[in-house]
Amino acid sequence: MALQMERWAGSKLGEKAYFLMVCVDPAAERTARKFVSEYDLKHVIVGFCGAQNEYPPFPGQLGCGGLVLFSPGGRIAVPKTPSYNQIGLKAWFTADCAIATLCDEDDEGDDEEDVKHRLYRNMNELRLDLQNGGVGVIAAKEEAQSKNPTSTSVIEKEKKKALGSVPRVGHDLMDEEHEHCAALFQQLEREPSVEVFEALVREMQEHFEHEEQLLKQTGFGSASPAGLSPLITHSQDHKRIITTANAMLEAARAAARVKGKGGDFASVLRGGAKELAELFVAHATQHDSRYVEYLATF
Structure with missing residues (x-):
C-alpha cells in the first residue's frame, strides 16, 4: 500500500490532494521511519499515533483493507474503498x-501518461518495486541498463530467480514451509500436471494455517487498536491467494479435460504457476516481512 500511496502522491493527483499514511502499531514511530527508509518515500506524508488518545475519532482500517477518502471540505466522502486483500490491484484502480x-479530475482530460504511471498494472511490477526499495527503482535501473547494453537487465536477473523463492523470516518452520512451496512452484514449472498443482495448493493452505496459528499464539497484532491489527490484513491476503489458487486449479483441471483435444495444457499450468508465485512472493514481501522483527523477540 505504501508504494501505491507514493505513486499517487507523486502524480498530478498529489498536486490536488494530500496522501497520508498513519502507523498505529505499538512501535508506530519506528514503523513509520522504517517505511520511509525501506521504500524511499518522498511524496506521501507518513505519520504515526504515539498514544491511544491520538487515534483518529472515526472508524478506519489498515491500508490494505481500504482507504478513507475525505472531501475538500474535510468531511469523509468515502469511508472505505475496496480492499486490496479481497480483490487485489482492482481495489487501487x-x-x-x-x-x-x-479532485475534479475529468477522465477525458487526464494526462494519459500520469494515469499510466500512478497505478500498478500488475503484481510483478509491484513485487519488483517492493523487493528493490521503492517506486520506479526498476524503471530507473532499466533506463540505466539501456545506456549500457553489456550489463545484465534487472528484469533478466529477476527471471533467473527460482520461482516462488522468498526471503527468510528467521523462523525455522515458516522458512521450511516457504521452501516447500517454492519447490512445488519450481516442480510445476518443470513438470506441469494437475497433481503437482493440487499439491501446491494444499501446501500453501497448510502453510497459511500454520502461520496464522503461530502469529495468534505469539500475540502478533494483539496490542493494535480494534480493527487495525496487521494480523487481520495478513489473514485476508491469505484468503485472497487461496481463492485465486483454487480458481486456477479449476482452470487447470478444465485444461486437462481438453488436453487431448488441442488444449494448451502445459501453458495453462505454467502460466498459473507464475501468476500464483507472484502473489506468493508479494505476500511474503509485504506481509511476512512485518513479523520478522516481532518473532525475533521470542
Missing part, C-alpha cells in the same frame, strides 16, 4: 477513480 473524482 477503483480508489483512483474516486480520488480523481474528488
Whole structure:
C-alpha cells in the first residue's frame, strides 16, 4: 500500500490532494521511519499515533483493507474503498477513480501518461518495486541498463530467480514451509500436471494455517487498536491467494479435460504457476516481512 500511496502522491493527483499514511502499531514511530527508509518515500506524508488518545475519532482500517477518502471540505466522502486483500490491484484502480473524482479530475482530460504511471498494472511490477526499495527503482535501473547494453537487465536477473523463492523470516518452520512451496512452484514449472498443482495448493493452505496459528499464539497484532491489527490484513491476503489458487486449479483441471483435444495444457499450468508465485512472493514481501522483527523477540 505504501508504494501505491507514493505513486499517487507523486502524480498530478498529489498536486490536488494530500496522501497520508498513519502507523498505529505499538512501535508506530519506528514503523513509520522504517517505511520511509525501506521504500524511499518522498511524496506521501507518513505519520504515526504515539498514544491511544491520538487515534483518529472515526472508524478506519489498515491500508490494505481500504482507504478513507475525505472531501475538500474535510468531511469523509468515502469511508472505505475496496480492499486490496479481497480483490487485489482492482481495489487501487477503483480508489483512483474516486480520488480523481474528488479532485475534479475529468477522465477525458487526464494526462494519459500520469494515469499510466500512478497505478500498478500488475503484481510483478509491484513485487519488483517492493523487493528493490521503492517506486520506479526498476524503471530507473532499466533506463540505466539501456545506456549500457553489456550489463545484465534487472528484469533478466529477476527471471533467473527460482520461482516462488522468498526471503527468510528467521523462523525455522515458516522458512521450511516457504521452501516447500517454492519447490512445488519450481516442480510445476518443470513438470506441469494437475497433481503437482493440487499439491501446491494444499501446501500453501497448510502453510497459511500454520502461520496464522503461530502469529495468534505469539500475540502478533494483539496490542493494535480494534480493527487495525496487521494480523487481520495478513489473514485476508491469505484468503485472497487461496481463492485465486483454487480458481486456477479449476482452470487447470478444465485444461486437462481438453488436453487431448488441442488444449494448451502445459501453458495453462505454467502460466498459473507464475501468476500464483507472484502473489506468493508479494505476500511474503509485504506481509511476512512485518513479523520478522516481532518473532525475533521470542
